[in-house]
Amino acid sequence: MYRGDLISRITATSMFAAGSRDLNLTSFNSADKATNLQRARTKVLEASKAGAKLIVLPECFNSPYGTQFFPKYAEKLLPSPPSSDDSPSFHALSAVAKEANAFLIGGSIPEYSPETEKYYNTSLTFSPSGALIATHRKTHLFDIDIPGKIKFKESDVLSPGNKVTIVDIPEYGKVGIAICYDVRFPELAMIAARKGCFALIYPGAFNMTTGPLHWSLQARARAMDNQVYVALCSPARDMEATYHAWGHSLVADPNAEVLAEMDEKEGIAYVELNGEKIDDIRRGIPIYSQRRFDVYPDISEGKVKYEE
Numbered sequence: 001m002y003r004g005d006l007i008s009r010i011t012a013t014s015m016f017a018a019g020s021r022d023l024n025l026t027s028f029n030s031a032d033k034a035t036n037l038q039r040a041r042t043k044v045l046e047a048s049k050a051g052a053k054l055i056v057l058p059e060c061f062n063s064p065y066g067t068q069f070f071p072k073y074a075e076k077l078l079p080s081p082p083s084s085d086d087s088p089s090f091h092a093l094s095a096v097a098k099e100a101n102a103f104l105i106g107g108s109i110p111e112y113s114p115e116t117e118k119y120y121n122t123s124l125t126f127s128p129s130g131a132l133i134a135t136h137r138k139t140h141l142f143d144i145d146i147p148g149k150i151k152f153k154e155s156d157v158l159s160p161g162n163k164v165t166i167v168d169i170p171e172y173g174k175v176g177i178a179i180c181y182d183v184r185f186p187e188l189a190m191i192a193a194r195k196g197c198f199a200l201i202y203p204g205a206f207n208m209t210t211g212p213l214h215w216s217l218q219a220r221a222r223a224m225d226n227q228v229y230v231a232l233c234s235p236a237r238d239m240e241a242t243y244h245a246w247g248h249s250l251v252a253d254p255n256a257e258v259l260a261e262m263d264e265k266e267g268i269a270y271v272e273l274n275g276e277k278i279d280d281i282r283r284g285i286p287i288y289s290q291r292r293f294d295v296y297p298d299i300s301e302g303k304v305k306y307e308e
């Protein structure tokens with residue numbers, strides 16, 4: 001199930017909050033996709049130079065965030081690989097993964113599928129050779145309405161993905177990938193963890209209402225429930241934008257302790273993931289072997305749609 005022998009070889013992972021949804025902290029205009037892609041490239045190369053082997057970008061890193069923006073920024077990913085006209089972001093991510101010689105979880109981008117004629121919020125993961133190794137379409141759409149605070153309805157424009165996404169990273173182990181609001185659904189995290197993932201990684205962008213309330217708590221809860229690493233990677237905050245991201249990219253360890261947490265500004269956080277820590281935590285608090293599947297079902301078995 002859990003491949004401690006492989007994951008203990010991990011040396012570094014990095015998170016950053018750059019190339020944001022609507023980032024306009026310096027001189028660049030984040031509503032400009034090409035600028036965002038260039039910014040992301042610079043930061044990925046900076047992280048890889050510092051030794052990162054697994055690099056994560058934020059949700060919707062190539063566009064402003066908002067249902068009004070998705071159709072304009074959406075890219076076609078089919079056929080795979082798409083043409084560079086259809087998906088400049090696909091090609092930029094693939095090229096920089098190769099240049100950085102690192103695994104790259106490329107945040108997410110708005111996608112338009114000519115097959116289904118629908119829009120999605122989609123995360124692409126590339127290997128160090130530049131090959132696409134995983135695609136996750138946000139499975140739980142961000143539809144909330146907290147009176148006087150925030151109303152957001154992704155489902156006005158987007159359609160949901162329909163699977164749990166696990167990527168087996170050679171020499172490291174399995175990683176579960178999902179997007180932002182997906183973190184609120186413990187079932188998805190638990191299935192990925194019980195299928196052997198050592199880390200659950202969520203490009204995401206909470207807001208100024210739910211960020212302070214739940215961002216860190218959600219990461220810590222998923223880490224505690226599953227005794228795995230959990231990483232959340234947010235865009236930096238831009239108060240000029242229509243959506244104010246909470247920021248605070250963070251990594252929680254298998255004991256639910258926060259190893260690194262950024263502030264709301266652009267930056268890079270580096271964290272070393274150690275497989276032995278998972279073994280130690282699970283030995284100390286052995287919930288992994290104490291489950292009572294005679295009392296309740298194992299949700300990771302049976303009718304589960306997942307893809308490795």
Ligand SMILES: O=C(O)CCC(=O)C(=O)O
Binds near residue numbers: 210
């Ligand atoms: O769950 C939340 O509070 C925020 C989710 C979100 O911002 C998103 O899914 O993009």
